[in-house]
Amino acid sequence: MDENKIGKSTFFGLDENNAAALAAILPVVISFVPYIGYFSCIIPIIAAIFERKSRFVKLCAVQSAFASVIITASAAGFELISGAVSDAANVPFWMSLCGMMMSLLRIAALVMMIFIANNSFAGRKTKIPILTSLAKKIIKYN
Numbered sequence: 857m858d859e860n861k862i863g864k865s866t867f868f869g870l871d872e873n874n875a876a877a878l879a880a881i882l883p884v885v886i887s888f889v890p891y892i893g894y895f896s897c898i899i900p901i902i903a904a905i906f907e908r909k910s911r912f913v914k915l916c917a918v919q920s921a922f923a924s925v926i927i928t929a930s931a932a933g934f935e936l937i938s939g940a941v942s943d944a945a946n947v948p949f950w951m952s953l954c955g956m957m958m959s960l961l962r963i964a965a966l967v968m969m970i971f972i973a974n975n976s977f978a979g980r981k982t983k984i985p986i987l988t989s990l991a992k993k994i995i996k997y998n
Contacts, residue, residue, distance in 0.1 A: 876917070887962065900918070901921045904917035916982070918991035918994055919988060920969065920972060931958050934958045
């Protein structure tokens with residue numbers, strides 16, 4: 857996307873950069889809501905599906921959806937591990953280790969999504985090593 861030429865998006869009629877930033881930051885905000893946070897990847901998926909005009913918004917939304925799915929799956933995995941080791945001999949250690957890993961994962965997600973949102977708001981594409989190539993293949997982005 858040319859930084860001087862910002863078009864309109866079909867995602868609530870916002871500018872491209874604002875819609876892309878919103879699709880990137882909303883999953884992080886929702887991920888901190890208990891139980892609802894597991895479905896935070898739905899927002900960027902909806903944004904990617906219903907976006908008709910801007911491939912830039914689609915790219916950012918698909919990147920955000922992939923990151924949300926990975927983070928949600930990891931958090932659920934740490935919670936399952938935490939529940940599975942509750943019968944272990946050293947329960948407080950494992951519980952605190954899994955809780956710390958979930959907290960670090962959420963902080964890393966927050967930093968990554970803020971990075972995507974910041975670049976999107978500025979009209980720049982974010983290149984995340986694996987996520988960007990997968991997102992470009994899905995939306996057939998050149």
